[in-house]
Amino acid sequence: MFQSVQNDALTCWVLRAGAVISALVMLLILAFLLIESWPVLDQITPARFFTDTSWHPIEGTYNLTPMLSGTLLASMGALLLAIPLGITSALFIVFYAPTHLALPYKRMIELLAGIPSVVFGFWGLTTLVPLINQLHPPGASLLAAILVLTLMILPTITLTTYSALKAVPSEFLHNAAALGLSRWGMIHGIAFPAARSGIVAGVILAAGRAIGETMAVLMVAGNVVQHPEGLFDPIRTLAANIALEMAYAMGDHRAVLFVSGLLLMLLVMVLSAMASKIGKNQYA
């Protein structure tokens, strides 16, 4: 049935059609986000998103900065914790672990990577938040959000660092051993510099994931719109805000939520562009 050569042209066009549709999906998403945000972009100057007194859509004020700062603080806190943990985990798997430990540990990390965010959020809600509450009420706080986000991006960083380290040509490592470098000397002096771009790309991707994370943060962060003054203050992130208020928002409020969605998308797009640029320079 597929034997004849004439069918080749047909196949080519079918495949092209499929690819075009796939590419169009992104444009469609951007288009609809813009369409839905337009009513408010028209009337409300973008400066208001930063200069309004507060976020109170009932009263018509749409200041996004407390939520922006909440998002950024939670993500940076998570990165601060997850980067050392992730990189050391990858080092463990590649260089330090005996074979019978390396594989199970890697499997465990891969399983952790697949656990849905609701499950992390649920565990955070039932175990972490009451724990933090005993330390300092109310428990649902920036700290809880940071801890849960750390758990979520840790596997990403570990696995990307792992593949970056594995991509270092083995001659480098053999040369280092021949030169008499200690294990840490080899890692610090040879493996890290060679794998650096891959590791950085992985970290940036993890940052993008942390910024966009919704469910887990929604469940443990307290959801109060404010600039946090300490680790134990509740916060609301942009993504959690959309999830919380979308069902109830109408008119201008809804359009502003779409604007914040657009903002999130652009942030993550910039991050992933950076990551791929850096990743391309990887010496492989």
Added chain:
Amino acid sequence: MITTHKRLLLFSLTCLAIGFGWFASADANAASQRLVLTGSSTVAPLVGEIVRKYESMHPGVRIDVQTGGSSRGINDTRNGIADIGMVSRALKPNEKDLHAYTIALDGVSVILHASNPVSVLSKQQIADIYTGKITNWKSVGGADARITVVNKAEGRSTLELFLQYFQLKNSQIKPHIIIGDNPQGIKTITGNPHAVGYVSIGAAEYEAKRGAPIRLLALDGVDASVAHVHSGAFPLSRPLNLITSHVPQGLAQHFITFARSQQTHELVEAQYFVPISAE
């Protein structure tokens, strides 16, 4: 090898086609007897139970209930997205173009954790707690612990009624946790012995009878009980309404009549709301 693959493909495609066909045809049957209700999350559990009873009495009818807040109920009904709206307050003057049909009465009560020794709070004390002027339970006669203030998210009529009664604006409130639906508020309070929040009396009683360790506070000296809502003595009462954009016809009218009839009184009471006497 090729033939078995082709057979497997054919078989799974046929199964898929049959499955989808079944679901698609089921939809064609249900399309004509279908209602969509959206609105208040306070009213939704009650309407959900009424819908379940109605559907069991009229097979072939499919009624979807979605929450979204009283304001959404009003908006969706006006736009025709919903056939009937659920609203947990009386209609405002600028909403007089809609028709409201009360199906129950409810109230809004402040709740504490059952282990909290405080048993009475005055109106001013509650307002001060919510605006952050009082921050420790010992100022109102309780333990030496920080108060965790639980507020509702914007767009909910429970929030609006609370603000209206205490004459506050939402921007004045200093919350520690923001919650959405009533059960979420109750769940937050049960998990936090030093928290204070406000929810619908029906929802609070429902959970309390199921063992949730919460206590409803009296407001202005009137106990927050279903009986007091019934007698009208409780100051923060509100009607639970079904609204339509024009006089309901057909299935919508039949359903609304059913919801307001004697047959649903048990369901209303089971949710700890006050049934209205049918007119």
Added chain:
Amino acid sequence: MLEVTTINKWPHYRDRFVQLVIYLLVFLVSAVFAWILFDLARGGLTHLSWEFLIESPRDAGRAGGIGSVLVSTLLILLVALTAALPLAWTTAALLAEYVPTTSQFGVTVRFSLQVLAGVPSIVFGLFGNAFFSVYLGLGFSILSGGLTLACMLLPILVSTAEAGLRAVPQSYRLSAAALGMSRTATLFHLLLPVAAPTLAAGLLLGIGRAIAETAALLFTSGYVDRMPGSLLDSGRALALHIFDLSMNVPGGDTPAYASALVLVVLLLCINMLAMKLAYGLQRRKIMTT
């Protein structure tokens, strides 16, 4: 000329210190992970039963089971795969076989897929709500949720399929050409079957990702926990059920633990299956995206 050299022990101590730190941190990570699993098991294991998997939820999920939720999840998954697989595999075939890597078309398609891969799931939910639920009028339905998920799955399906096809040795294609096979025949009868394990692994990964998804479904497939009668009905996915039970239902923690256990076990099986199918180069490329 004797030289006295002192052996510098410092690098040795530093190495040992680093090794200690690494082992400690790894132990910490493993401990936390074990803690989570242990909590889930302790909270939900007693609640699991055959009835739990079959019955529909009652009393907002406090009683009954997750039968209708599992059916809804399955339907959403089927819709998503039916929409995404043809698109993804044709795109991958095009990118791997028919289009040179430097062509403008190929670059554009790859770029837009890469962007799509990074979009947060809540933004997909916004899009799905605006496009499928409102613009196309599908409302809160399984169809709407499934199509939104399809958009999310495209990048991962395309990248794994493309990697699988590219991994087929060039000699296969050259032999096919030498035998006079048309390119279409080469694709369908030679390349796809050879790459099939990788394609299947990518498919399983996509399934795993779809099942874990919550934010994209919040505003597209809705919350109704009844057994869905058709694709246009609203249905509640398993992840959403866990969310609702834990956030909104006092006393819903135990069924939430049980549902979470079911979900995690399901994902574990899917991941193990995917790993068995993918091997070597493919595995590293797939697992780390």
